[in-house]
Amino acid sequence: MRTRTHLAIAVCTTAWINAASAQTTAYSPDSGRTPNQIVLSIPVTASVGGRCGFASAPNGSFNQNDFDVNGLAHDFSFVLDCTGPSRVAVVSQNGGLRTTGTAPTGYTVLAPYNVSLHLVATGGGTTADATCTAATLPTGSSCSFLGPANTSQGLRLPAASTAQAGSYLRVAAPPYAGALALVNGTYSDVLTVTLSASP
Template identity: 50%
Template sequence: MMKQLVVFGMAMVAALCAGSQPARAEVTAYAVGQGAVNSITVGVEVRASVQGRCGFATGGAPSGSIDQADFDQSGFSKDFAIQLNCSGASRIAVSSANGGMTNAASTGLGYSSKAPYQVALRMVADNGTSASASCEASALAAGGGCSFAGTAGNATGLRLAGASTKTNGSYLRISAPAYAGTETLVAGRYVDTLSITVSVSP
């Protein structure tokens, strides 16, 4: 007696689930040497999506401080490493609490209690593309005109076009040359706080 393998409705079930193909008739597959059809192939369409994610990698947020004595004479420069964990394009933005380093001491004519400095961003994607920009700290205060000032969002902040998930040389740099303002800086401590945010970008 000839043996045969009958496969029922597999294509029909797949078509009904997909909702886009008509039901197919029953197809019979035969053992090798006993019929022309030895196997049956059906297609099952599988779709999925991955939602964009973006943030700082564990331990990858820029952090720390700089404490430079006599910065008005020597200036300063320091880089703070950044590592993102972004599966696609991202934006990063920076805001300054004071718009410069400020001293709480009162000042008189010819003296100043605010010292300027610069902030630079360089972001590098996993594919090697990069984005960079720099601004005066004064442009990072509320209402400042820096291209990456404020809070990162769909249209605000420095845009990095590619995914970035590795340690690849991204950094935030703060620097200042020796002070050359016309007003003398009053003696004392000067401080500012920078806030950095990152966001998914369309």
């Protein structure tokens, strides 16, 4: 004796279904009854969020002898990989070029310099630029692109930038002309650059 099997499927939906066309029962294929299958449409949606990172991060070091006489200028290039708007921010460790030790009267161990950001969007048509003195870049200071970068802090590039060359961080200073003389020594600073997606 052959047993009859059936499968009952309930599907919850917010769409209205015509009672005459709704079929929720299917019979075993060997029962000889129809229908022996039910076709269900189940929508599946997915999305890919934006990404934002450095395709090539600013990195390296720069040495300039006699910067007090010759000044200094150097670009650290980088490439963004951001599928939407982004922000780049900078923090200075010393707030200028600093040497060790203490300064006697009339001298200083801290020399000023400027930091500039130049950001380029895909296609090169959209750019963002800003310059701050290194003195405004330690944590708690006031530069418009003081880091760390987040959705509201940092220089904002309002368009996507993926694999676009031309972005850079520039350090620059004219020959030193401060009121206090610089002591002999090696002056240095460390800049930390961070990146964030931006609404």
